[in-house]
Amino acid sequence: AQSVTQLDSQVPVFEEAPVELRCNYSSSVSVYLFWYVQYPNQGLQLLLKYLSGSTLVKGINGFEAEFNKSQTSFHLRKPSVHISDTAEYFCAVSYTGGFKTIFGAGTRLFVKA
Amino acid sequence: DVKVTQSSRYLVKRTGEKVFLECVQDMDHENMFWYRQDPGLGLRLIYFSYDVKMKEKGDIPEGYSVSREKKERFSLILESASTNQTSMYLCASSQTTGGRTSGQRAHEQYFGPGTRLTVT
Numbered sequence: 001a002q003s004v005t006q007l008d009s010q011v012p013v014f015e016e017a018p019v020e021l022r023c024n025y026s027s028s029v030s031v032y033l034f035w036y037v038q039y040p041n042q043g044l045q046l047l048l049k050y051l052s053g054s055t056l057v058k059g060i061n062g063f064e065a066e067f068n069k070s071q072t073s074f075h076l077r078k079p080s081v082h083i084s085d086t087a088e089y090f091c092a093v094s095y096t097g098g099f100k101t102i103f104g105a106g107t108r109l110f111v112k113a
Numbered sequence: 114d115v116k117v118t119q120s121s122r123y124l125v126k127r128t129g130e131k132v133f134l135e136c137v138q139d140m141d142h143e144n145m146f147w148y149r150q151d152p153g154l155g156l157r158l159i160y161f162s163y164d165v166k167m168k169e170k171g172d173i174p175e176g177y178s179v180s181r182e183k184k185e186r187f188s189l190i191l192e193s194a195s196t197n198q199t200s201m202y203l204c205a206s207s208q209t210t211g212g213r214t215s216g217q218r219a220h221e222q223y224f225g226p227g228t229r230l231t232v233t
Contacts, residue, residue, distance in 0.1 A: 043117075104155060
């Protein structure tokens with residue numbers, strides 16, 4: 001079955017420290033990969049996406065992610081976080097042959113002063 | 114700017130009431146989705162639609178129905194609201210590449226702000 005696993009449910013980090021949010025997906029021939037961010041009491045907003053081409057993808061707010069096909073991973077990184085990055089982050093995958101997108105359970109990022 | 118709007122941000126209903134949640138998108142997207150979001154469970158797909166009048170069950174369709182009479186509008190209906198349907202409801206829309214019968218993949222989804230429904 002197609003699935004997305006976000007390995008950490010919560011990640012606390014100090015302001016200006018680097019952060020990595022981990023995401024693994026079940027293998028498939030080809031996928032589209034996404035990271036979304038959700039601020040409190042809001043809908044989800046696209047942070048970045050991988051469709052094809054370069055495996056390093058840059059998104060909004062200084063985030064980037066690397067697609068690793070052999071490890072079926074798409075980890076999200078930021079070199080220096082701000083208090084305003086406190087939010088929930090969702091990894092998502094769409095597979096060839098469907099209309100749907102599979103979402104991970106989410107990782108709650110807490111940035112502390 | 115893509116806009117997905119939902120009819121209410123907050124809604125309080127009584128057990129047994131019929132509840133309508135409306136969603137409208139302005140990007141001419143083929144696909145529309147309804148999710149519910151609960152703490153620790155992430156997003157769970159209730160229903161989706163890939164064309165006008167077409168609908169498909171998602172992972173948790175029980176107790177819900179949907180309607181898509183126009184391309185831009187997708188409604189979620191709770192036939193008889195129950196307390197276990199208290200949740201955040203999110204609507205989304207997306208494009209699809211590829212043909213209808215094979216090879217299609219969904220592009221990114223655009224989400225509305227959500228409706229927080231409380232059933233008492």
